[in-house]
Amino acid sequence: ETGVTQSPTHLIKTRGQQVTLRCSSQSGHNTVSWYQQALGQGPQFIFQYYREEENGRGNFPPRFSGLQFPNYSSELNVNALELDDSALYLCASSLAGGSVKNIQYFGAGTRLSVL
Amino acid sequence: AQKVTQAQTEISVVEKEDVTLDCVYETRDTTYYLFWYKQPPSGELVFLIRRNSFDEQNEISGRYSWNFQKSTSSFNFTITASQVVDSAVYFCALSEAERYSGAGSYQLTFGKGTKLSVIP
Numbered sequence: 001e002t003g004v005t006q007s008p009t010h011l012i013k014t015r016g017q018q019v020t021l022r023c024s025s026q027s028g029h030n031t032v033s034w035y036q037q038a039l040g041q042g043p044q045f046i047f048q049y050y051r052e053e054e055n056g057r058g059n060f061p062p063r064f065s066g067l068q069f070p071n072y073s074s075e076l077n078v079n080a081l082e083l084d085d086s087a088l089y090l091c092a093s094s095l096a097g098g099s100v101k102n103i104q105y106f107g108a109g110t111r112l113s114v115l
Numbered sequence: 116a117q118k119v120t121q122a123q124t125e126i127s128v129v130e131k132e133d134v135t136l137d138c139v140y141e142t143r144d145t146t147y148y149l150f151w152y153k154q155p156p157s158g159e160l161v162f163l164i165r166r167n168s169f170d171e172q173n174e175i176s177g178r179y180s181w182n183f184q185k186s187t188s189s190f191n192f193t194i195t196a197s198q199v200v201d202s203a204v205y206f207c208a209l210s211e212a213e214r215y216s217g218a219g220s221y222q223l224t225f226g227k228g229t230k231l232s233v234i235p
Contacts, residue, residue: 033222033223035223040227041227041228042119042206042208042225042226042227042228043160043206043223043225044225045222045223045224048221048222056221056222058222088158090158090160092160092223102148102165102210102221103150103162103165104162104223105162106152106159106160106161106162107159108157108158108159109158109159111158
């Protein structure tokens with residue numbers, strides 16, 4: 001069974017740039033959620049994708065956007081980067097439906113530094 | 116609004132000691148799930164346990180045990196005979212009941228985490 005994989009592992013950008021982070025979900029999972037984890041904090045929910053549509057969103061501005069592809073992989077896009085966007089971005093996959101519904105399995109994250 | 120509080124920011128114990136990590140939550144939902152995750156230095160959040168709001172039975176898994184008390188809105192985690200490999204940041208999380216039929220839209224609300232250091 002393949003776990004959740006994220007790429008790249010590290011990224012350095014400058015303020016105002018745009019970034020795309022990628023996530024491959026665990027085999028058999030159809031739902032992907034993205035979280036932002038600032039240093040020393042718990043992860044904060046950005047949004048979730050199910051059947052290629054956004055299916056819930058946290059308190060993040062529209063410059064945070066995403067996609068889910070037919071193979072359930074996903075992208076997180078952030079436009080007009082700000083210094084406060086520096087964080088670990090975590091992707092989690094899960095299976096909608098069934099007894100194991102609602103358990104989210106996480107990747108190792110992408111650490112984004114905005115200079 | 117949901118909220119999870121982990122009052123202990125950092126804990127240090129000597130190997131083989133028992134340690135309890137506290138978690139207090141707030142929610143207006145009657146149906147919800149509680150979770151514990153472990154985050155080692157590699158960054159990946161490792162799922163440990165899920166409980167639903169209707170199941171207040173305590174659970175034991177090896178050296179790990181969990182005490183869920185709805186009356187005090189707490190879901191505490193105890194590690195017995197701690198080991199160096201237990202050193203990590205531990206997060207308690209809460210998710211609300213399903214809102215959207217079929218899709219199960221939910222989000223995890225995390226506490227700020229407790230950093231556990233087990234000293235050999």
